Amino acid sequence: MIKNPFEIKTPEQNSADEIVSLFVDVFTDFFQVKETNHTFINGPRGSGKSMMFRYILPDCQKIVKKCEFNELDFFSIYIPIKKTNINIVDFERLENHANTVLNEHLLVTYVLSISFEFIADTIKEELNNYDQEIQNFYEKEFISLLRLAGYQEAKMNLKANGVNLFKQMAKVLDHMYRECSNYCKRIAIQNEIVPYNGPLVDFIDFLLPLFQELNKLSFFPPNKAFYLLFDDAGYLNKEQTKILNTWVSYRTTKDICIKISTQHDYLTYLTSTGKRIDSPHDYSEINIATKYTSSGEDYYKRIKMIVEKRLDVYLGLEINAEDFFPEDEEQEKRIREIYDEIAEKKFDPIKKYQGTDAARRYCRSEFVKERKSGKSGMTYSYAGFNQLVAISSGVIRHFLAPAQEMYSLLLSRNQDSEIKFIPDNFQNEIITNYSEKFLTDEFDKIFTDSKDDAAQLKKADKLKNLVDSLGELFHAIFVSERADRVVFSVALNDRPDTELQEVIDLGIKYGYFHKSTIGNKTGTGRNSLYILSRVLAPYYKLNPLGFFGYQFMSSDTLKIALTKPKDFINLYIKRLEKPENEAELTLFD
Amino acid sequence: MENMNKIPISDFNLPERLRFDYFICSSSFEERCLTLASTISKDLIDNVIICHFENNYEISDERLERLKQLFQEKQIEVEILKKHQPINNFDSFYKWFNSFKKKSIIAIDITTFTRENLLMLLRIAYFKKNDFEFHLFYTPSNHYSISDSSKEIWLSKGVKEIRSVFSYPGDFSSLKKFLLIILTGFEYERAQTLIDIYEPAKLVLGKASTIKSINPELAKINEENFNHLQIMNSGSDTFEFSCINLEETIQTVKNQILMYGSDYNIVIAPMNNKLSSLSVGLVAIEDSTVQVCYASTNQYNINGYSSPSNYIFHIDLNSFFSVMKYNL
Numbered sequence: 001m002i003k004n005p006f007e008i009k010t011p012e013q014n015s016a017d018e019i020v021s022l023f024v025d026v027f028t029d030f031f032q033v034k035e036t037n038h039t040f041i042n043g044p045r046g047s048g049k050s051m052m053f054r055y056i057l058p059d060c061q062k063i064v065k066k067c068e069f070n071e072l073d074f075f076s077i078y079i080p081i082k083k084t085n086i087n088i089v090d091f092e093r094l095e096n097h098a099n100t101v102l103n104e105h106l107l108v109t110y111v112l113s114i115s116f117e118f119i120a121d122t123i124k125e126e127l128n129n130y131d132q133e134i135q136n137f138y139e140k141e142f143i144s145l146l147r148l149a150g151y152q153e154a155k156m157n158l159k160a161n162g163v164n165l166f167k168q169m170a171k172v173l174d175h176m177y178r179e180c181s182n183y184c185k186r187i188a189i190q191n192e193i194v195p196y197n198g199p200l201v202d203f204i205d206f207l208l209p210l211f212q213e214l215n216k217l218s219f220f221p222p223n224k225a226f227y228l229l230f231d232d233a234g235y236l237n238k239e240q241t242k243i244l245n246t247w248v249s250y251r252t253t254k255d256i257c258i259k260i261s262t263q264h265d266y267l268t269y270l271t272s273t274g275k276r277i278d279s280p281h282d283y284s285e286i287n288i289a290t291k292y293t294s295s296g297e298d299y300y301k302r303i304k305m306i307v308e309k310r311l312d313v314y315l316g317l318e319i320n321a322e323d324f325f326p327e328d329e330e331q332e333k334r335i336r337e338i339y340d341e342i343a344e345k346k347f348d349p350i351k352k353y354q355g356t357d358a359a360r361r362y363c364r365s366e367f368v369k370e371r372k373s374g375k376s377g378m379t380y381s382y383a384g385f386n387q388l389v390a391i392s393s394g395v396i397r398h399f400l401a402p403a404q405e406m407y408s409l410l411l412s413r414n415q416d417s418e419i420k421f422i423p424d425n426f427q428n429e430i431i432t433n434y435s436e437k438f439l440t441d442e443f444d445k446i447f448t449d450s451k452d453d454a455a456q457l458k459k460a461d462k463l464k465n466l467v468d469s470l471g472e473l474f475h476a477i478f479v480s481e482r483a484d485r486v487v488f489s490v491a492l493n494d495r496p497d498t499e500l501q502e503v504i505d506l507g508i509k510y511g512y513f514h515k516s517t518i519g520n521k522t523g524t525g526r527n528s529l530y531i532l533s534r535v536l537a538p539y540y541k542l543n544p545l546g547f548f549g550y551q552f553m554s555s556d557t558l559k560i561a562l563t564k565p566k567d568f569i570n571l572y573i574k575r576l577e578k579p580e581n582e583a584e585l586t587l588f589d
Numbered sequence: 590m591e592n593m594n595k596i597p598i599s600d601f602n603l604p605e606r607l608r609f610d611y612f613i614c615s616s617s618f619e620e621r622c623l624t625l626a627s628t629i630s631k632d633l634i635d636n637v638i639i640c641h642f643e644n645n646y647e648i649s650d651e652r653l654e655r656l657k658q659l660f661q662e663k664q665i666e667v668e669i670l671k672k673h674q675p676i677n678n679f680d681s682f683y684k685w686f687n688s689f690k691k692k693s694i695i696a697i698d699i700t701t702f703t704r705e706n707l708l709m710l711l712r713i714a715y716f717k718k719n720d721f722e723f724h725l726f727y728t729p730s731n732h733y734s735i736s737d738s739s740k741e742i743w744l745s746k747g748v749k750e751i752r753s754v755f756s757y758p759g760d761f762s763s764l765k766k767f768l769l770i771i772l773t774g775f776e777y778e779r780a781q782t783l784i785d786i787y788e789p790a791k792l793v794l795g796k797a798s799t800i801k802s803i804n805p806e807l808a809k810i811n812e813e814n815f816n817h818l819q820i821m822n823s824g825s826d827t828f829e830f831s832c833i834n835l836e837e838t839i840q841t842v843k844n845q846i847l848m849y850g851s852d853y854n855i856v857i858a859p860m861n862n863k864l865s866s867l868s869v870g871l872v873a874i875e876d877s878t879v880q881v882c883y884a885s886t887n888q889y890n891i892n893g894y895s896s897p898s899n900y901i902f903h904i905d906l907n908s909f910f911s912v913m914k915y916n917l
Contacts, residue, residue: 003823010788012766013824045785083787084856084880085761088753089675113763174764185758189712191680408820 004411005314006307006404008046008397011054012080020063021313023055024305029298032284033259036074036225038248040279041261043288044511046397049261053078053229058122069123074257075220076227077115086110087237093188094239098196100272102184103239105200108207109177111228116170120163123219127162130219134165141213142169145206151176151199176201203247212255227257234265239272246271248282258283264509289394289514303389303399317420325403327384328424331367338370339363364543365478365485372479382431382538383424390544391431393534394514402434435538439467442510462503462562467512469561469568470532471540473551476569478542480576484549488542489531491518496528496555503562504530512536518550527552592908593835597900601628607724608633610693611685612660613710615640616653617701621897623652624728625698626659628901636664638685640702643669670706675755679709686717694722704859704866705754705883711870712756715910723906727863729833731898751786751884753856757873759880761854766790768853770845772830772869773797774861777814783858783884784822791853792825793845794818797832797861830868832861835904838868846876856880864902875913 011019026048032039033052043049054060056076058069065072081087086106094102120127127134135158146152153175156168179198187194201207211226220226236244248258249271260266260283269277279285307321317324339359347355368380382391392399406422409430443464470490477487496504507513512533517526529550537544561568596602612634616622637660641653657665668685670678689695697714699707714723753759761767769789773780773796784792796815799808819825828845831837846855857879859866873879 004820007821007823008785010790012790082767083751084753084759084767084854084882085763088758088880089755090753090758092676110763117764170764174762177763178760182760188676188758189756404821408817412817412820 003314004404004407005310006400006407008400008404011050012078014054016057016059016063018313019051019054019060022306022309023051023060024302024309026052026302030286030288032286034073035284036257037253038258038283039260040266040283040285041259041288042264042266042286043261044395044397045263046400047288047395049288050231053231053259053261056227056229069126070219070221072221072224074224074227076229076259077118079111079114079228079230081230081232081235083235086240087235088185090185090188091237093191094184099239100243101200101202102180102196103237104202104243104272105180106177106184107236107240107243108201108203109173109180112207112210113170113173113177115226115228116166116173119214120166120170124163126219127166129162130217131162131165133217134162137213137217138165138169141210145210146172146199149199149201149206203243203250208250208252208255215255225253225255225257227259230258230260232263233260234262234267236267238267241267242270242272245269245277246273248277249275289511299394300386300389303392303396304385306396307385307399307403319420322385324421325383325385325388325427326421326424327386328381328428331381332384334370335363335367338366342366361483361485364545365480368541368543369479380541381424381428382544383427387544388427388431391435391534391537395511395535398434398438398535402430405434406430432538435535438511438533438535439539442512459503459506462499463506463510463512465563465565466503466558466561467507467532467536469565471536471542472565472569473572474532474542475540476573476576477551482576486543486545487549487551488534489516489529489550490558491527491529491550491552492555492558493520493527493552494555496558500555500559500562592905594903595900596903598624598628599899601901603629603633603903608694609635609696609724611636611638611689611695612663612698613638613640613685613695614656614698615700615702615706616642616649616656618648618652619701619730620652621728621730622698622701623655623659624897625700625726625901626656629696631660631662634660634663634696636666638666638668640668640670640706642672673750675705675709675752678706679713679755682706682710682713686713686721689721691720692722693720694724696724696726698726698728699863699867700726700728702863703883704863707863707866708754708870708873708881708883709756711867711906712874714906715874718907718910725867725902725904725906727902727904729862729864729898729900729902751783751882754881754883757870757879757881759854759856759873760878761880765852765854768793768849768855770842770855770857771795772842772857772859772861772865773811773815773818775811775814776860777818779884780818780858780860781821783860783882787856787882789856791849792822793849794822794825794827795830795841795845795861796827797865798829830861830865832865833902835864835868835871835909838865839872839909842869842872843876846872846879850876850878854878854880856882858882858884860884867904871909871913 014022027034030041030052033041034056041049041052053076055064056074057078058072058075061072061076062069069075091103091106138156138158151172156165156172158165160168176199180196180200183194183196183198214220215223215226230244233241233244244258244260245268248260271277277283304321307324308319311317311319311321311324341359342362343355343359345355346358364380371380382388388399388402403422406426407419410419410422410426443460474487478485504513504515507530508515514531514533516529516531518529519525520527534542534544536542557568557571560571612629614622614626614637616639639653639656639660642649653667657667668681670681695714697710699710702710714721767787767789768791769784769787770793771780771783773794780794794815797808797811799812819827828841830841842857849855855878857869857873859869859881869881873881
């Protein structure tokens with residue numbers, strides 16, 4: 001079967017060589033990931049968090065740095081949190097039992113068994129050069145810590161080689177995990193208290209000392225921390241999340257740095273004792289989407305490299321991303337004509353760039369107006385690599401997922417022919433559907449989530465009104481006579497009240513808005529900037545390209561959109577109809 | 590009596606000795622929830638339990654009233670189930686069975702139970718198999734999404750939540766990779782969402798066999814969806830299963846577990862009809878290493894989800910329990 005070059009694979013499915021050949025370095029933007037501290041990496045699904053983790057694993061770093069494992073700057077260990085394993089419905093019953101103690105035991109044994117197996121699978125045969133050292137570690141450290149925890153059963157073959165010794169230790173830890181896990185499942189079904197007689201371990205007395213002892217082994221980088229990479233920690237249950245936060249609150253970064261990726265779905269920042277962990281005091285924080293939203297050019301280059309690498313590696317196609325995703329030629333030809341017309345009309349020999357600047361700003365807007373007034377029924381096409389990148393709005397998956405869909409559908413329609421490019425009409429059809437689904441599917445979810453909660457439902461209604469109002473306003477601006485016609489954000493010149501803030505936060509949670517800041521008009525501070533996701537550009541018929549202006553307004557004005565979207569739109573439409581009021585409009589607050 | 594048989598509605602005849610102490614069914618927006626309740630002789634039934642989800646579609650509320658009318662001369666209990674609180678629903682089910690008199694004969698119309706509730710009921714039935722005799726009934730649909738053209742067939746949209754089915758947690762080693770087996774149906778998008786969220790190390794896609802499918806027309810659409818899913822997930826393995834023959838599907842699923850179980854933690858997502866979901870449940874009860882998961886939906890196609898067939902499947906559940914390898 002022909003490979004889909006845009007298939008979104010889990011990083012675990014790729015070898016170190018593949019990752020190194022496919023990965024586009026992002027650590028200039030996200031340097032905190034490699035630093036010796038605890039870090040939260042927040043980003044929507046598909047924004048590249050897992051890939052970043054995969055790249056900093058020792059097997060990749062060894063290739064990148066061309067060094068030995070014990071010469072690395074840190075030794076990272078990948079801890080995937082899946083919905084199937086550590087957080088299952090049956091554990092919810094633990095609320096009536098020793099919730100914290102059992103969950104901490106589960107989390108510690110889960111992390112450690114994965115870590116020991118990971119070490120064996122990563123360092124592989126090289127471990128066999130250290131058999132005696134590993135045996136000593138087992139006898140002096142591992143066993144004694146196990147006994148302190150109440151575990152007596154460990155029977156290992158000490159004559160085994162280094163790899164197998166690590167694998168055996170992993171099995172012992174896995175056994176401890178499963179013993180407790182099965183106990184929890186039994187009490188879940190029986191729903192009555194049965195005494196637990198197994199061993200119990202925790203972070204301070206078991207996990208931390210074990211890693212401190214591991215660090216003394218000569219195949220690990222000496223005096224460098226272990227990085228524990230918790231991928232998709234939003235899938236932990238609430239108690240497990242509090243336990244992980246408690247670990248973050250400990251000052252252990254000399255030995256263990258905890259790197260936590262979330263999809264903005266982390267359940268709580270409270271610890272088991274009710275204390276809150278804060279940034280930058282306890283951890284540093286990265287928000288991927290916000291970063292890429294504010295740096296479009298870097299993002300374009302990254303996606304271009306990703307696409308071209310994938311086309312080359314998977315299909316053997318040496319082709320420009322722009323040629324694989326061609327524009328609608330007819331549309332672009334007409335836009336260029338309009339560009340030339342405006343450039344000529346607005347040409348001013350004193351202000352050299354005035355003509356081309358106006359042409360750049362208005363050509364797409366004028367094109368859309370022309371199409372709107374015409375009888376051809378044709379609409380603006382969102383085809384073309386340039387537009388698809390812009391629409392993906394800083395989230396790599398928003399590019400790859402529709403591209404994967406385009407490629408699969410095209411393949412299923414032309415089974416025998418080789419695909420050299422994606423036709424523009426095909427691109428437009430899929431990206432338009434994708435945009436609509438992004439809005440409707442997510443809102444279905446929000447409304448269903450809110451169905452049992454009247455207050456939440458009101459909030460969801462208000463969010464829908466807000467998104468629609470801004471979408472319509474930005475479209476109206478796009479087809480207006482205004483100087484800045486490409487607007488995707490609202491800059492608030494005052495602090496929103498609780499009602500508005502909660503609705504905006506809900507929008508951020510579901511990916512409709514990204515938050516940023518912008519210098520205020522007096523230059524004395526910064527205002528909040530809320531950027532509408534460009535994934536919605538095809539849905540609201542907006543131009544995803546170019547430099548984006550923003551609309552300053554007061555919180556009170558924006559609040560009108562929550563309950564009276566028509567009034568909100570009318571308020572602005574009136575001003576847009578009178579271009580002489582433009583100054584008033586941009587300063588409207 | 591065979592362990593499973595197909596009974597035409599026009600000639601709905603149960604074996605002579607069968608009388609039911611309890612008849613359990615579920616209201617739904619689907620018309621099929623009324624088929625057996627309208628057909629079965631009320632003289633054969635003593636007590637009725639109707640399960641009904643709170644905050645439901647209006648049409649489901651209406652069908653609840655219709656079910657109550659159909660059994661108006663009987664002792665009726667309406668069990669209000671909570672959405673997205675499976676443990677609460679499990680406890681409610683468990684309470685009934687604890688209150689039933691021993692040796693009761695119980696009929697369960699599984700047609701419109703959610704797969705999650707069906708599987709939890711199956712688990713409890715297994716615990717209580719020595720106390721009661723269980724008879725399951727299933728009315729298949731003969732046509733889906735009746736208000737849409739076949740190309741755009743849809744049953745539900747969006748996935749609200751994906752979770753393991755309570756009481757089917759599996760016994761997972763943290764050292765094994767994770768394999769997802771999906772018994773696919775029409776809901777291709779839901780299957781893809783499940784794959785996207787779970788990100789399994791290995792994916793195995795089950796396709797309902799065209800020959801052994803309930804309706805060949807539907808099977809064709811199923812096949813198109815399946816091909817699309819396969820293209821979207823290159824590298825996945827595939828197999829075929831029956832949606833009408835429980836024993837055959839049990840064996841098929843067991844074979845898959847046998848093939849992959851030593852290398853992977855296995856999660857099975859039954860996304861086809863209730864009969865194949867039942868097969869998955871029976872396999873997972875016998876093999877407790879396997880986890881079963883459920884993807885709850887955002888929105889059902891209440892205007893045209895399905896119309897009932899003119900026959901009903903009858904399943905003698907205890908006979909399936911009695912042949913289990915680890916029969917406790």
